[in-house]
Amino acid sequence: xxxxxxxxxxxxxxxxxxxxxxxxxxxxxxxxxxxxxxxxxxxxxxxxxxxxxxxxxxxxxxxxxxxxxxxxxxxxxxxxxxxxxxxxxxxxxxxxxxxxxxxxxxxxxxxxxxxxxxxxxxxxxxxxxxxxxxxxxxxxxxxxxxxxxxxxxxxxxxxxxxxxxxxxxxxxxxxxxxxxxxxxxxxxxxxxxxxxxxxxxxxxxxxxxxxxxxxxxxxxxxxxxxxxxxxxxxxxxxxxxxxxxxxxxxxxxxxxxxxxxxxxxxxxxxxxxxxxxxxxxxxxxxxxxxxxxxxxxxxxxxxxxxxxxxxxxxxxxxxxxxxxxxxxxxxxxxxxxxxxxxxxxxxxxxxxxxxxxxxxxxxxxxxxxxxxxxxxxxxxxxxxxxxxxxxxxxxxxxxxxxxxxxxxxxxxxxxxx
Numbered sequence: 014x015x016x017x018x019x020x021x022x023x024x025x026x027x028x029x030x031x032x033x034x035x036x037x038x039x040x041x042x043x044x045x046x047x048x049x050x051x052x053x054x055x056x057x058x059x060x061x062x063x064x065x066x067x068x069x070x071x072x073x074x075x076x077x078x079x080x081x082x083x084x085x086x087x088x089x090x091x092x093x094x095x096x097x098x099x100x101x102x103x104x105x106x107x108x109x110x111x112x113x114x115x116x117x118x119x120x121x122x123x124x125x126x127x128x129x130x131x132x133x134x135x136x137x138x139x140x141x142x143x144x145x146x147x148x149x150x151x152x153x154x155x156x157x158x159x160x161x162x163x164x165x166x167x168x169x170x171x172x173x174x175x176x177x178x179x180x181x182x183x184x185x186x187x188x189x190x191x192x193x194x195x196x197x198x199x200x201x202x203x204x205x206x207x208x209x210x211x212x213x214x215x216x217x218x219x220x221x222x223x224x225x226x227x228x229x230x231x232x233x234x235x236x237x238x239x240x241x242x243x244x245x246x247x248x249x250x251x252x253x254x255x256x257x258x259x260x261x262x263x264x265x266x267x268x269x270x271x272x273x274x275x276x277x278x279x280x281x282x283x284x285x286x287x288x289x290x291x292x293x294x295x296x297x298x299x300x301x302x303x304x305x306x307x308x309x310x311x312x313x314x315x316x317x318x319x320x321x322x323x324x325x326x327x328x329x330x331x332x333x334x335x336x337x338x339x340x341x342x343x344x345x346x347x348x349x350x351x352x353x354x355x356x357x358x359x360x361x362x363x364x365x366x367x368x369x370x371x372x373x374x375x376x377x378x379x380x381x382x383x384x385x386x387x388x389x390x391x392x393x394x395x396x397x398x399x400x401x402x403x404x405x406x407x408x409x410x411x412x413x414x415x416x417x418x419x420x421x422x423x424x425x426x427x428x429x430x
Contacts, residue, residue, distance in 0.1 A: 037063035041072055041095070041121060042130025047137050048106070052176060053243075055106040057119050057135050061095045064127065069097025072124060074104065078116035080139055085110050086117060093121075111243055112142035144173045146181060146240055147247025149215070154255045154307035154330070155198070155222055155234075156262040163207050163238065164215045166247045172214045179209040181240045183218060189235035192256050197231050198222055226258035226349075229334050255310070255332050261349070263377065268388050268428035270301040275341075275425045280401065283341060283421045293400040295319040295424070303390075303428065305330065312353055320426070323360045323371075323395060328353035333372060338391060341420040348374030348391060350415070360397040371395065372415040380429070388428040393418040 040062045048055040057074075064070050072093040080086055089105040106117065118136035123129055144165040153159065163181055167173040183205050185194060192198055201219035209216040220234070234254040238246075257264075277291040298318035305312060310331070314324035331352040338346045350372045358366035374391035394415035396405050403409075410416040417423050 039063040040128040040130045043132035043135040046132050053108050058103040066096040070095045073122040075120040077118040080115035080117040142245050143243045145247030146244050148249040148252040151249045152253040156257050157259045159220045160217050162217045174214050181207045184237050186235040191231050191233045224258045225260040227256040232256040265305050265307045267304045271427045271429045273297040288401045290400045322362050325357045326355045328355040350374050358395050360395050361399040390426045392424040
């Protein structure tokens with residue numbers, strides 16, 4: 014009996030539902046609370062419910078946020094159209110300026126009789142620029158051929174892979190440069206553009222030195238870049254290059270000590286008079302070495318002997334003038350001088366000079382027996398408080414740097430690769 018009663022109730026309910034139309038209230042919503050983004054566009058789309066598709070229903074939008082239409086962006090339409098002969102269920106925003114950090118919102122201006130769905134407002138921040146273009150370092154030195162590297166960075170300064178081919182033109186800053194293109198240097202194969210391919214984060218071109226040596230007054234190249242306004246300048250917007258000349262190509266790298274020319278015995282014989290603390294002079298140590306890195310313009314000493322009291326750490330390597338040095342053997346040596354910014358001019362283990370900038374002199378030679386490359390180093394700029402302090406006390410040092418560039422005052426060390 015209960016089963017018969019239940020069947021009757023179900024049948025009655027079915028007949029009642031068929032006799033009434035179920036009406037759904039018209040409503041519209043953005044598909045999501047944020048648009049679909051590409052590198053330069055944003056697409057806002059809607060979804061509708063209960064709105065007839067056989068006639069057009071116009072749904073205007075209200076633009077908000079800090080971005081300004083016509084200045085920061087342009088739009089494909091200022092309204093949606095649902096149904097009819099020409100529906101527009103998406104609005105595309107084209108960013109005119111990137112990297113502004115401005116915001117844009119679209120709010121549905123609901124027509125009469127249409128309700129709002131889940132998302133009546135959708136918003137985003139206008140896209141960042143494609144990347145920040147930077148040289149990989151602010152300065153370097155050039156001998157023969159030098160590679161110039163350009164990288165793409167993100168807003169945090171990290172390497173970024175680009176999605177499209179990016180062309181960058183390298184320009185010479187004529188106001189800051191003293192080297193002359195075609196006379197002191199050239200672009201390899203006359204290529205001045207760098208193309209960073211899609212899927213990459215860097216590109217390069219090459220500069221070529223045209224001189225064996227380059228005079229101090231013509232040794233500076235300053236490079237800058239130009240590129241699409243979809244990018245901006247990164248960490249190093251310019252690069253300064255010091256031209257040493259092709260002669261100095263072999264200087265880069267590591268050198269180990271070969272011999273110490275001016276030891277305590279040499280100084281005692283040269284002066285033929287009483288100087289104190291000769292035993293404090295640096296002694297030969299086979300572990301002594303040094304390194305030149307032109308890509309970072311860095312001089313890196315590695316001394317176990319008391320030369321460590323003078324070369325106290327890595328130094329910035331700055332090209333200075335050429336000079337002729339009178340040697341103790343009566344000959345002259347043509348030296349290229351460099352300024353180091355991290356030395357102890359007092360040459361002492363217990364006292365450090367306030368002035369840490371000192372000049373050294375270098376020349377390249379050949380071993381007569383083996384034809385090996387030798388580096389002839391002259392320490393020509395110190396006021397020692399350890400060995401031979403009488404030089405300072407008697408006023409023998411020169412008034413201007415390099416103050417110890419005289420026989421019996423400079424120290425001479427020879428290194429080999």
